[in-house]
Amino acid sequence: MSEAHAATHSNLSYLEDGKGIWSWIATVDHKRIGVMYLFTTLFFFAIAGILAVVLRLEHLTPTRTLMGSETYNKVFTLHGALMVFTFIIPSIPAALGNFFLPLMIGAKDVAFPRLNLASYYIFVIGAALAVLAIVLGGVETGWTFYTPYSIRTSTQVVLTVLGVFIMGFSSIFTGLNFIATIHKLRAPGMTFHQMPIFVWATYATSIIQVVATPVLGITLFLLLMERALGIGIFDAKLGGDPVLFQHFFWFYSHPAVYIMIVPGMGIISELIPTFSRKPLFGYRAVAYSSLAIALISFIVWGHHMFISGQSDLANLLFSVLTMLVGVPTAIKIFNWSATLYKGSIKLDVPMLYALSFIFLFTIGGLTGLFLAALSVDVHLHDTYFVVAHFHYVMMGGTVMAMLGGLHYWWPKMFGRMYSEGPSRVAWFFVFVGFNVLFLPQFYIGSHGMPRRYYNYPAEFTLGHQISTVGSWLTFIGFLMHFILLFHALRKGKKAEKNPWGGKTLEWITDSPPITHNFHQTPVPPAFPYDYKPEQVGSAI
C-alpha cells in the first residue's frame, strides 16, 4: 500500500514507474494493462495471420499443395477463431481503449482498476485453453461451431469452446468497466457532447459487449452440455433443432461484428480531423450513428440465415433491418470525407490508413448490399463473395483503423516516433496487397466458388492464385510494420507531447504519460476537434 501511495506523487512515466516483471504482472495501471493487451493480441494476430498465409499457399493449386483436407479444415478454423476471439474483439477496445479512454476523458484510471487486471488474466486463461486445444489436435468446425457438426466431430471442440466462453467474461468485465468509467470519471466540466468520438465508439461497443456476450456464454454452455450429456437442444436426432444454435450464435456474433468495427470507426474519427486540421464534420451525427449502429446490430442476426430454412417472414424482417444498418454507416463515410474539405491535409501513415479505411470499408459496405438483398443472397451465400465482403469490413476496416491508431498513438504510448518513410512503403504493401488478395475473391465467389473448400474446381485456379500472390504482398507489408514499430521502441526519435497537433486530452500530457496521467486535473476543451482557421503551412 505504501508503494502505491508513493506512486501517487510520482512524476515518472508509467513505463519507468516500477521496475521488474512483477511490476507489470501485478499492475493496476490501465496503461500497462493496455500495453499487455496490445502485445498479447498482436501476438495472436501474427499467428492467425501466418495461418492465413498458409491457407492461401494451399490454394495455389486446386488440389493438395501442402496439407491434407483435415489439416486444412483445422487451419481455417484456427485462423478464424483466433482472429475473431483473440485479436479483433479485444484488440481495439481492450488494448487502445484501455490505454486511451481514461486519458481522453481526463481520468486517472478506469473505474475498477483491479477488475481491469482481472479481465486481462481471464482473457489470458481463455486464450491459453484455446492454444491448448490446438496443441491437443485442434478443432475443425469453423469458428462458428455450427451444430450438429460440432456435436459429432471428435476434435477438441470442448476445450476451444470453453476457452471462448471464458474469454467472453473478460469482454463483459471490460465493457462494464468502460461504461462506469465514461459515466463517472470524466474530467470536471466534460459533458457527453464534449467527449472525443473514440470515447463514444468505445461506449457503444461496451454496451454491446455487456448485453450480447452473455448470450454467447449461454449458447456455448448449451453446446458443451449437448456434447457432454446429449441433452438434445440442438441435435435433431434427439428432438432438438440444429438451426436454433445458429439463432443463438448469431444473436451474439452479429453484434460482435460491431464490437469489432465500431471502435475502428472511433479511431478514424480521431485521425481525420487531426490530419486535416479541421473540425469533424457533423460531430453529433457521427457520435449518435455509433449508438444507432450498436442498437440496430442486435436485430439483424437472421441475415446470416437466409437460406437456413428460416421462415420467409423472418427473412423479410432481417433483410429490411439489415438495409437500415447501412444508413448510419453511410452517414459516417460521407461525414469523414466532408471533413477533408478546405482542410490542411497531411498524408502521414495514420492518415493513409484512415483514408484506406474509408475506401476499403465503402467496398465492404456496398458488397453488404448484395448480401442483404434476399434473392441475390440465395446465390452468394456461403461463397467466397461473403469471405471477401467480411474481410473488406474486418481487415479493410478494423485492421486498417488499428494500424492507423497504432501509428498515431505509438509516440504517446512509448515516447518514440516511428520512421515515416519506410512505414509509408509498408502501408503501400498492405494496401495494394490487401486488394490483390481479396478483390479476386468477389469474382470467384459470384461465380459459385463455395467457401471452406479444400479442393476447388479448376476454373477458379487463376482467381485463387492472384489472391495468394496478394497474401504475400500483404504479409511483407505487415512484417515491415512489425519490424519498424519494434525498432521505433528502442531507436525511434524521442516524441514530443503532441507531435500531430491533436486537440484531445491525451495530447496535453507527457509522452509517455506519467502513472497518474496528468500533472493537474485537465480542463476539457469545449469541443474536441476545435481546429480554428489557420494559414496553411504555418502550423505543424
Next chain:
Amino acid sequence: MLFQKAYAAGTIALPQAAKVAAKIDLLHDAVFWLSVVLLALVTAMLVVFIWNYHRSKTGRMTEYILGSHFFEALWTVIPLILFLGIFLWGYIDYLHLRTPLEDPLEINVVGRQWMWNFEYTNGRKTLNELFLPKGRAVKLIITSEDVIHSFFVPNFRLKQDSVPGMYTYLFFEPTVTGEHPIYCAEFCGTGHSDMLGKAIILEKEDFNQWFQTGNLPGSIKKLTQAVSPVSTAEASLPKKSLAEQGKGVFDSKGCFACHSVDGTAKIGPTLLKSFGRNEALQDGKTVTVDENYIRESLMDPQAKILKGFPPSMPTFRGLLTDDEVNALIAFIKSLK
C-alpha cells in the same frame, strides 16, 4: 458501346440454367453498377479533396466548418431510399422464387457426408446425379441424414440448406440442357469440398425415357458415363414407386389402426386428401399439412393436435428411417 457489351454479358458469366436466374442476375447487376457509382463518388471526393487541400498547397486559410444539416439530411435520405429500394426488389424476387410452382415434378434430396442422394416419385434413386426435364416445374424436397449441408447450383443461382430433421424446398424450372455442377455450400467435414454432384438437364422426351426405363438416349449416356459411372448401378428400374414403398411402411407399422385412407375418421384423422389442406388445431391455430408437419407429427405427435382428436399418437422417433419417412410422405401425397 463497351458498357452495352459488358452489360449484355452481365457481371456473372455463368449460364442461366433456371428460369429464375435471369431475375437474380438483373438485381445483382443493378446493385453492382450502383456500387460502382457510389464507390466512384466516394473515391472522387477523397482524391479531389486530398489534391486540393493538401498541406503543400499553401497561401490559403483552412475553414471552420462544423457540419451541414442539409448535406447530412441528403446523405441520410438518399441512401435510405436506395437501400430500401434494393430490399424491396430483392424481396419481391425472393417471394417469386419461394412460390410453389404448379404441378411440379417432386424429387427428394438427401444430403449425407459426403454425397447427394436423389429419389424420384417412382422410386428411382440416383447418387450425385440429378436428372431434370427442361421446361418442367421442379420441386426439390431437401433434408439431411447427418449434419447440415447446403444444396447449391451456381448455374441456377439457387441454394438451400439441407437440415437434419427438417424439410426445406427449392422450386425452379430448368432451362438449359447439359450438365451443371452441384456444390455443398455449408461446411460438413473432411469431404466437404468433394461433396459434388451434377444437375443434368434433359429434353422432356429424353427425361421421360430415363424416368420410365432408366436408360438414356445413346449420346447422353456416353457423356454421363464418362464422367461418373456411379449412378448407373442404382438407375436400374425400381421395383416399387416411392408411394408404394410408403404403403408398405404404413401397413407394417400399423398406422391403419388409427388412420384410414378412405375418408372416415378413426381415432386419428383420415389421410385421404389430407396433404396440402389447412386444418384447425386444438389451440385455435391452423396448420397446413405439408412435409414438415407430417414429419413433426411422426416424431413429436403432441406438438400440433388436430381439433376434435385425442392426443394419443405415440412417437416414431428412432423407429423410422429418413427414407421411410420420405416414403410415407409420398404415400400420403398419393391419397388424392
